[in-house]
Amino acid sequence: MMRAAGWLALGVLVAAPLLIVLAMGFGTATSGVPPVIPPWGAGGWQGSLEAWGLVLSDSFYRDALWQSLRLAFITGALCLVLGFGMALGIAAAPPARQFIWLALVLLPFWTGFLLRVSAWVGLLRDSGWVNTMLMQAGLIETPLRMLHTEGAMILGxxxxxxxxxxxxxxxxxARRDLTLEEAAADLGAGRWRVLFTITLPLAAPALAAAFLLVFIPAAGEVVIPELLGGPEALLVGRAIWQEFFQTLDWPAAAALATALLALLLLPVAAFQRLAAR
Amino acid sequence: MRRWALYAGLFFLWAPIALMVAYAFSDGRTPYIWGGFSFRWFHALAANERLLEAAWLSLRIAAAAATLATLLGLVLGWVLARHGPFRGRPLFGALAGAPLVLPEVVMGLSFLLLIVGLQGLTGWPAQRGAMTVWLAHSALGMAFVAVLVQARLAALDPRLEEAAADLGASPFIVFRTITLPLIMPSLLAGWGLAFTLSLDDVVLASFVSGPGATTLPVYLFSALRLGLTPEANALATLLLGAAATLLLVYALAARWRARVETPPSRE
Structure with a gap:
């Protein structure tokens, strides 16, 4: 009975929506309400490859996908480097302190995602905090353009x-066996050698998980390109959003979403192989 | 010990937030230009009817979504941990984990198309609104609850349940008196996580909500697209204060419980 309930919940809330997106990529856009003709109707198959043709041939969509993956990759890499250093620092603290450090890492979450992004708008824009400080200090004459750049999006x-x-x-x-590192150090390995030959390889599954946890949401990000990226930053999340809300081309939005999913499934599948090993 | 990376990372995380909190108390009309100390933006916040209405709706949706997500997540986690290698288990596991790895924009689009499809077929739901946001947020939250419950169930000592069953407890009594209390921490953590996810979500809600149901993030997103106001700083300060208070209460409660539950040392 539990299993039947589980299948029902997964079927309605997860499988059905995904299958519909997949199917809708073969629909046809119209000016009706809803603005789409589904690929199946009373008369059977009536789908088209129009949306997929558009998404695969138009360089606008290819660029959006490529730029999104590139920025998500940079973001993931930066988060790994900084996050690994932070995690090492926390794990090395006395156990009673670790809770406090973790709380300090987690608390920013509860200021609200949008509000944290808005803080960067306030920091980076022409009349923002950084430019005001630099101008008051006499270091610059005219404001630096920092908002609406790629750097701003990556920072955010x-x-x-x-x-x-x-x-x-x-x-x-926190769970690692410290004796391995001590043994390496005793045998004459320097700090960096211990890090690269012992600590990092042993943390590989966690590194992969951490990377994906950043990479996947970053690849589909809508809000940050919208608020920090400026009008020309058409990443794929935003492209899907615009096709859906503004152009009302639902099949193109669905095809683009499917393409993004297919590209994201590759690293997830690679990770599962790594984890299964 | 060298902790420079930790300090640097925390500085990076907290500097923008510290500025937001500081400038929430600025009298200036322009955000991030100091204009003397005042509470005016907190007053402005309290007088902003649309924002308050959106916040109240968000809280109700988040509580309802977290509750449904916890129930469904419990079922999913239970099946994954206890039902062994049944037919279709790989698919079951993949579907249960899918919301964890789907970008929000894909999930939002897919959910909206589901709702439109349902409307076309059955006429229900009649319109998009709080109800559809609730369902979408429940679907997102249940995946997180399922992971927590599954991990907790897998770590349980099976002898506890076996002992209760041997002593004559029915499966329901075993579940209610042994299993449920033992997995309660994961259910509470899952509820809290689902609540937070719902309260913070803008993309999913934008897709599936209708004109009548504006959640707080949806309201803020449209306000922020038009421009920044110091009210956002005041709101962030309030949220941070609430979260810090909850965390402090949690830490004190955990410490108190540890003290109460530690058996006195044998003399």
Whole structure:
């Protein structure tokens, strides 16, 4: 009975929506309400490959996908480097302190995602905090353009997703066997050699998990490109959003979402192989 | 011990937040330009009817979604931990974990298309609104609850349940008096996580909510697209204060419980 209930919940809330997105990529956009003709109707198959043709051939969508993956990769890499250092620091603290450090990593979550992004708008824009400070200090004459740049988006995403990276890394590092590192050090390995030959390889599954936890939401990000990226930053999340809300081309939005999912499934599948090993 | 990375990371995380909190008390009309100390933005917040209405709706949706997510997540986690290698288990596991790895925009779009499809087929739900946001947030939250419950169940000592059953307890009594109390921490953590996810979600809610149901993040997103106001700083300060208070209460309660439950040392 439990299993039947589970299948029902998964079928309605997870499988059905995903199958519908998959199918809707073969629908046809119209000007009706809803603005789409589904690929199946009373007369059987009536779908088209129009949306997929558009998504695969138009360089606009290819660029959106590529830019999203590139920025998500940079964000993931930065979060790994910084998050690993932070997790090492927390794991090395006395147990009673570790709770406090973890709380400090997690608390920013509860200021609200949008409000944290808005803090970066306030920091980076032309009349913002950083420019005001620099101008008052006499270091610059005219404001630096920092908002609506790629750097602003990366800063915002690293800030938003860094805690996702710290948690799995901390969980893995806190449980590690320190005698291995001590043995390596006793045998003459330097600090960096211990890090690269012992600590990092042993933390590989956690590193992969941390990377994916950052990479996946970053790849589909809508809010950060919208608020920090400026109008030309058309990442795939935003492209899906615009096709859906503004252009009302639902099949194109669905095809684009399917393409994004397919690209994201690759690293997830790779991770599962790594974890299964 | 060298902790520079930890300090650097925490500085990076907290600097923007510290500025938000500091400038929440600025009298200036322009955000991030100091204009003397005042509470005016907190007053402005309290007078903003639309924002308060959105916040109240968000809280109700988050509580309802967290509750449904906990129930469904308990079922999923239970099946994954206790039902062994049944037919279709790989698919069951993949579907249960899917919301964890789906970008919000994909989930939002897929949910909306499901709702439109349902409307076309059955006429229900009549319109998008709080109800559809509730369902979407429940679907998101249940995946997180399922992971927590599954992990907790897998770590339980099976002898506790076996002992109760041997002593004559029915499966329901075993569940209610042994299993449920033991997995309660994971259910509470899952509820809290689902509540937070719902309260913070803007993308999913934008897709599935209708004109009549504006949640707080949806309201804030449209306000922020038009421009920044110091009210956002005041709101962030309030949220942070509430979260810090809860965390403090939790830490004190945990410490108190540890003291109460530690058996006195044998003399």
């Amino acid at each position: 995403m690293v800030h938003a997703y860094l805690p996702f990276a710290v948690l799995p890394l901390y969980a893995s590092l």
